[in-house]
Amino acid sequence: MADVRAQLARLRSRLRYLGAQLLRRKPVTAMAEETGADSGSGQLTRTIGLFQLSMIGIGGVIGTGIFFVLSQAVPMAGPAVVWSFVIAGVVAGLTAVCYAELASAVPVSGSSYSYAYATLGEFAAMVVAACLLLEYGVSTAAVAVGWSQYLNQLLENLFGIQIPQALSAAPDAGGWLNLPAVVLVGLCALLLIRGTSESARVNAAMVVTKLCVLALFIVIGVRGWNSDNLAHFAPYGVSGVYGAAGVIFFTFVGLDAVSTAGEEVKNPRRTMPLAIMIALGTVILVYVCVALVAVAAQPAEKFKDQEAGLAAILQDVVGASWPGTVLAAGAIISIFSVTLVVLYGQTRILFAMSRDGLVPSVFRKVNPRTVTPVRNTVIVAVAVAVLAGLIPIDFLSEMTSIGTLVAFIVVSVGVIVLRRTAPDLPRGFRVPGYPLTPVLSVVGCILIITNLRPITIVAFLVWTIAVLAWYFAWGMKHSELGRAERERASVEDGTP
Amino acid sequence: MSLVLGLPRGERTTAALNLAAQLARSSGEDLVVCAVGPATWPPSLAKVDAEYQEYLDQAIQQSLDAAKATLPPDVSASFVAVRARSTPAGLLEVADQQGASMLVLGSSSAGGTGRVSLGSVADHVLHSAPIPVAMAPRGYRCAPGPGATVRRVTAGYGATGGSEQFAVGAAGLATRFNATLRLASFAVRPGPVLTAGVGLHAEDGVLGEWSRHIERVQRDTLAHLAALPAAPLAMEAVIGYGRDWQESVEDVGWTDGDLLVVGSSAVGPLARVFLGSRASKIVRNSPVPVVVLPRS
Numbered sequence: 184m185a186d187v188r189a190q191l192a193r194l195r196s197r198l199r200y201l202g203a204q205l206l207r208r209k210p211v212t213a214m215a216e217e218t219g220a221d222s223g224s225g226q227l228t229r230t231i232g233l234f235q236l237s238m239i240g241i242g243g244v245i246g247t248g249i250f251f252v253l254s255q256a257v258p259m260a261g262p263a264v265v266w267s268f269v270i271a272g273v274v275a276g277l278t279a280v281c282y283a284e285l286a287s288a289v290p291v292s293g294s295s296y297s298y299a300y301a302t303l304g305e306f307a308a309m310v311v312a313a314c315l316l317l318e319y320g321v322s323t324a325a326v327a328v329g330w331s332q333y334l335n336q337l338l339e340n341l342f343g344i345q346i347p348q349a350l351s352a353a354p355d356a357g358g359w360l361n362l363p364a365v366v367l368v369g370l371c372a373l374l375l376i377r378g379t380s381e382s383a384r385v386n387a388a389m390v391v392t393k394l395c396v397l398a399l400f401i402v403i404g405v406r407g408w409n410s411d412n413l414a415h416f417a418p419y420g421v422s423g424v425y426g427a428a429g430v431i432f433f434t435f436v437g438l439d440a441v442s443t444a445g446e447e448v449k450n451p452r453r454t455m456p457l458a459i460m461i462a463l464g465t466v467i468l469v470y471v472c473v474a475l476v477a478v479a480a481q482p483a484e485k486f487k488d489q490e491a492g493l494a495a496i497l498q499d500v501v502g503a504s505w506p507g508t509v510l511a512a513g514a515i516i517s518i519f520s521v522t523l524v525v526l527y528g529q530t531r532i533l534f535a536m537s538r539d540g541l542v543p544s545v546f547r548k549v550n551p552r553t554v555t556p557v558r559n560t561v562i563v564a565v566a567v568a569v570l571a572g573l574i575p576i577d578f579l580s581e582m583t584s585i586g587t588l589v590a591f592i593v594v595s596v597g598v599i600v601l602r603r604t605a606p607d608l609p610r611g612f613r614v615p616g617y618p619l620t621p622v623l624s625v626v627g628c629i630l631i632i633t634n635l636r637p638i639t640i641v642a643f644l645v646w647t648i649a650v651l652a653w654y655f656a657w658g659m660k661h662s663e664l665g666r667a668e669r670e671r672a673s674v675e676d677g678t679p
Numbered sequence: 680m681s682l683v684l685g686l687p688r689g690e691r692t693t694a695a696l697n698l699a700a701q702l703a704r705s706s707g708e709d710l711v712v713c714a715v716g717p718a719t720w721p722p723s724l725a726k727v728d729a730e731y732q733e734y735l736d737q738a739i740q741q742s743l744d745a746a747k748a749t750l751p752p753d754v755s756a757s758f759v760a761v762r763a764r765s766t767p768a769g770l771l772e773v774a775d776q777q778g779a780s781m782l783v784l785g786s787s788s789a790g791g792t793g794r795v796s797l798g799s800v801a802d803h804v805l806h807s808a809p810i811p812v813a814m815a816p817r818g819y820r821c822a823p824g825p826g827a828t829v830r831r832v833t834a835g836y837g838a839t840g841g842s843e844q845f846a847v848g849a850a851g852l853a854t855r856f857n858a859t860l861r862l863a864s865f866a867v868r869p870g871p872v873l874t875a876g877v878g879l880h881a882e883d884g885v886l887g888e889w890s891r892h893i894e895r896v897q898r899d900t901l902a903h904l905a906a907l908p909a910a911p912l913a914m915e916a917v918i919g920y921g922r923d924w925q926e927s928v929e930d931v932g933w934t935d936g937d938l939l940v941v942g943s944s945a946v947g948p949l950a951r952v953f954l955g956s957r958a959s960k961i962v963r964n965s966p967v968p969v970v971v972l973p974r975s
Contacts, residue, residue, distance in 0.1 A: 239873050242873065242874045243874035243875075292881075293877065293878040293880075295876075378869050379869060380870040380871065381870075381871070381872040381873050382873070386873050437874060437876060440874045443877060444873070444878075446878070446879070446880075524872055524874050527875050527877075528872070528875035531881040531884075532877060534881075534884060535877075535881075535884060538884060548888075551889065551892060551893060552837065552957075554866050554867065554868060554889050
């Protein structure tokens with residue numbers, strides 16, 4: 184009897200130890216130390232105002248998917264896809280607000296991975312990391328595939344040539360390899376290895392470019408308005424609308440860029456929610472206008488498998504190729520910048536994880552010559568290029584969406600958890616309408632996820648389990664935080 | 680061993696002479712001031728250009744006389760006039776004849792005051808000379824009198840392949856000039872990527888990791904140099920940070936008596952000076968005189 188009791192006690196202590204490991208949080212001071220280096224950049228100046236923050240939001244979001252998402256979303260929802268945009272946008276807005284609170288509770292800058300690590304613990308951080316790898320890596324691939332469609336359209340319009348189908352489509356879509364997408368990822372990787380930055384001015388220029396291209400589509404496309412196309416407004420009902428919202432959701436990825444800039448924002452309590460609302464309002468307005476013009480210009484059946492959709496619609500409306508050419512050129516520039524930015528984000532998230540000891544140290548090796556993590560960039564680029572070259576776009580965009588949605592759920596739940604476990608933690612920004620906002624955010628995300636294709640959900644689960652298996656097998660032992668704890672414990676025990 | 684100064688024309692002579700005098704004073708070597716004129720044509724019976732040749736000889740002699748007057752009195756120098764098919768060729772020839780240990784040049788007048796800028800002669804020499812080449816910033820002056828020597832040699836240290844040998848070369852230079860040695864590495868980090876959603880300080884982590892690596896390499900190199908038979912008087916290491924090369928070079932701090940040394944590119948030929956792309960960025964942003972070492 185005593186034996187059993189002793190065993191039980193041992194088991195319990197072991198479980199408690201495991202729980203402590205899963206919930207160990209990274210101290211904020213450690214984060215501040217490692218980002219500050221001794222480069223004199225540790226001290227912060229709050230320099231970002233409302234306008235610039237809104238531009239960051241708009242720049243982060245617009246252009247990720249609107250150029251090609253309609254060909255997947257309209258067949259699912261019909262013209263009611265307009266509502267899908269609104270739903271996806273509102274859910275993205277709710278989560279961005281939650282995200283902003285979490286970010287403001289951690290007074291150093293980072294991605295949602297770092298915020299989760301500092302507030303919710305290592306396990307949650309790992310789940311968020313799994314989602315982010317999808318959000319960034321897979322969306323880079325998706326965006327690169329969309330780029331190759333517009334490149335083909337531009338080549339066709341300008342020179343009358345096209346890259347053969349075998350070299351411009353994934354095997355599942357009737358080709359061998361999507362070569363332009365692979366080339367795009369390679370080019371972006373080269374730029375990142377050389378070292379790149381995106382100043383406020385560059386971002387503003389990109390925002391203007393993207394908005395001009397989309398405005399061109401709206402202004403010209405509206406001349407092809409045909410109310411007959413809207414007659415069967417919602418042929419697949421509410422579930423179709425939600426399903427399309429799931430596909431569309433990834434066009435709102437990037438709104439979190441607003442939250443991660445929080446540390447440098449002047450008067451965050453007021454600026455943050457305003458900027459999120461301005462950015463989101465602008466984006467939803469533009470997206471809804473684009474979608475409305477598109478579904479009114481051509482019947483819903485024509486969207487399926489339409490490549491370089493917006494350019495094709497314009498050409499049909501005008502009956503000439505020039506608007507398509509202009510739009511394709513604008514899209515190529517916009518999508519290029521987005522690919523670069525997202526690929527960059529991916530390498531820096533892996534870099535942060537590597538510094539925490541959760542992925543191998545190869546990801547944090549910095550080339551002494553270029554001062555950039557070259558190996559990290561190459562590995563990420565190869566992985567993304569393989570995805571972009573071999574996997575069709577509809578699957579890629581759904582995988583991105585589900586990754587983002589789950590990351591957002593963790594963040595929203597995190598806000599609630601943190602309010603309970605650490606109510607006194609100073610927060611630069613608090614969610615308005617607590618607890619309704621985070622709850623609505625979680626419900627909205629779950630609603631969208633359940634309407635995704637089963638295969639996407641299965642693939643996501645497999646991926647998450649794989650990442651967590653990696654964590655339990657490798658990351659847990661190599662975690663820098665764990666190592667530090669063990670060292671401290673051994674010092675206290677007096678054993679070497 | 681001697682220093683050969685390629686005498687520039689006009690207002691630029693003073694800066695080059697100042698540097699040459701400072702270097703000669705520091706190392707105790709002789710100074711050879713060299714003016715190069717265009718080569719004569721093959722002699723013709725008509726002697727149509729005899730007067731022109733005479734005029735050229737006079738002009739060269741005048742510039743040498745002017746240099747003699749400008750040169751600080753405590754430095755002994757010899758003055759040479761040569762005729763060559765091109766200025767770089769003439770300079771390299773004289774340097775070869777004199778067994779020179781270093782070639783000194785002035786900046787082009789196209790650059791800003793206080794900066795090193797390469798004219799056509801310097802550009803040619805910096806991609807072919809077999810000996811170290813020193814460049815004075817435009818309008819360079821050092822404190823007059825016998826005290827104006829090189830006090831600290833700063834080696835622009837890349838911590839990449841071949842840099843160990845470069846460090847040894849720079850240490851040799853410091854010993855020769857009786858100066859201290861400072862290893863300086865420069866990090867040019869671009870600003871943040873605003874819309875990536877990874878925070879505005881993602882680059883700081885990368886930079887921190889880089890700094891740790893560079894500091895380790897610098898420490899190892901300093902230990903290696905300290906073991907040399909002719910180690911410099913004192914050694915230190917610094918890292919300069921900045922958004923561009925100018926900020927980054929300025930970040931390490933410069934004073935009177937400083938000299939910056941950079942190495943030749945690994946893609947250049949062995950035992951020759953060959954200014955690489957990064958070295959030329961450092962050179963262009965240097966507020967102090969620069970020496971480019973050949974690849975060893």
